[in-house]
Amino acid sequence: MSSIQITDLLKSYDTRNLTIATVCSHSSLQIFNGAKKEGFQTLGIAVGGVKKYYDAFPLGKPDEFFIVDNYKDINKYTDELLEKNVIIIPHGSFVEYLGPKNFLKMRLPTFGNRQVLMWESDRVMERKWLEGAGITMPKEIKDPHNIDKPVIVKYHGAKGGRGFFVAKTFQEFNRRVQKNKSFVIQEFVMGTRYYLHYFYSPIQNTGYQLRDGSLQLLSMDRRDETTIDEVQRLGSIAELEELGIHPTFVVTGNIPIVMRESLLPKVFTMGEAVVEKSLELFGGVIGSFCLETVVTEDLEFKVFEISARIVAGTNPYIAGSPYSELIQHDLSTGRRIAQELKFAIKHKKLEKILS
Ligand code: ATP
Numbered sequence: 001m002s003s004i005q006i007t008d009l010l011k012s013y014d015t016r017n018l019t020i021a022t023v024c025s026h027s028s029l030q031i032f033n034g035a036k037k038e039g040f041q042t043l044g045i046a047v048g049g050v051k052k053y054y055d056a057f058p059l060g061k062p063d064e065f066f067i068v069d070n071y072k073d074i075n076k077y078t079d080e081l082l083e084k085n086v087i088i089i090p091h092g093s094f095v096e097y098l099g100p101k102n103f104l105k106m107r108l109p110t111f112g113n114r115q116v117l118m119w120e121s122d123r124v125m126e127r128k129w130l131e132g133a134g135i136t137m138p139k140e141i142k143d144p145h146n147i148d149k150p151v152i153v154k155y156h157g158a159k160g161g162r163g164f165f166v167a168k169t170f171q172e173f174n175r176r177v178q179k180n181k182s183f184v185i186q187e188f189v190m191g192t193r194y195y196l197h198y199f200y201s202p203i204q205n206t207g208y209q210l211r212d213g214s215l216q217l218l219s220m221d222r223r224d225e226t227t228i229d230e231v232q233r234l235g236s237i238a239e240l241e242e243l244g245i246h247p248t249f250v251v252t253g254n255i256p257i258v259m260r261e262s263l264l265p266k267v268f269t270m271g272e273a274v275v276e277k278s279l280e281l282f283g284g285v286i287g288s289f290c291l292e293t294v295v296t297e298d299l300e301f302k303v304f305e306i307s308a309r310i311v312a313g314t315n316p317y318i319a320g321s322p323y324s325e326l327i328q329h330d331l332s333t334g335r336r337i338a339q340e341l342k343f344a345i346k347h348k349k350l351e352k353i354l355s
Helices: 003-011 028-037 052-056 071-083 092-098 100-105 116-121 123-132 170-176 237-242 261-282 312-317 333-346
Strands: 019-023 041-047 064-068 086-088 151-155 165-167 183-187 192-201 214-227 249-256 287-295 301-307
Touching (some): 019 028, 019 092, 019 333, 028 041, 028 312, 028 333, 041 071, 071 092, 071 100, 092 100, 100 116, 116 123, 116 261, 123 261, 151 170, 192 261, 192 312, 192 333, 214 261, 214 312, 249 312, 261 287, 261 301, 287 333, 312 333
Parallel strands (some): 019 086, 041 064
Antiparallel strands (some): 192 214, 192 287, 287 301
């Protein structure tokens, strides 16, 4: 979607009266909470009916629910949503529930640059972007006969690590792989995982400045993945595998974490390079994004994935993180998104952060 269209979409909007909207899942409590703190109206898009669990969290409950039959039909409701002056905040599940095609077609002002979707959802393009930015990624093993150390096998389009498996030899790979699905084989990077939550503003120039705009590190987390993260309570993985019990990588939660301070310069260099390359390739990764990394024993980062919108790992930090507290008290990623919108409204720059 070009900036001309976004300008057209915004023509009918009363920008003093915007409503922040998202799908009721993933990081929606945080998004609504942050929006309310900044004085926005909020709207929760839900399937079937009002979600009762929001009653338990009044400060994260949207002011209004918008009930649809199916998220995939969202484009049927465009006119009604436009009348409500809605700005869509996409999150990880948002794109998954709507489907990438519907998301790209959606004629609603959306926070961030939708062009990023094709660069992050295709593993070849993702690698072109990240390696082009000088980031080190796990090696890819093209021919499974060459497996001579632990690898992780990832199916295309699998979400939240579902179905991924680890193999140490070709024979093990061959026994376990589902041959009817397409997959990539990556070196299994040994180390500790850090999921880094950045925020890139193309319109604000305070703090850590880039050529155009500025970069913040708002928080970081580690994902809690079942069964890999706790399977050793039953015995060693080798023992369990002999019994046919294989660890899985399904995300069930997020754990707050901080990193040794001496690694922070590298965190910023990586974030900066990823943003600069994105500006060159497709107009920029705008707003929140996350680099999913493993830090090796040599204190080197290997990035196995980028998520180009708010990630659920920011949820432990609704009241701020050890990093965002050094920027502003009580600053979550959800709130930071709302602030960016407020700043853009004030300085008439909405079309620079919406698509
Ligand atoms: P999502 O889209 O939810 O981020 P995904 O399905 O694309 O997830 P990945 O994030 O690539 O999957 O991987 C799932 C998990 O597998 C990671 O959180 C991490 O624990 C582990 N993992 C992935 N790649 C590697 C790697 N190269 N080395 C070690 N562990 C890895």
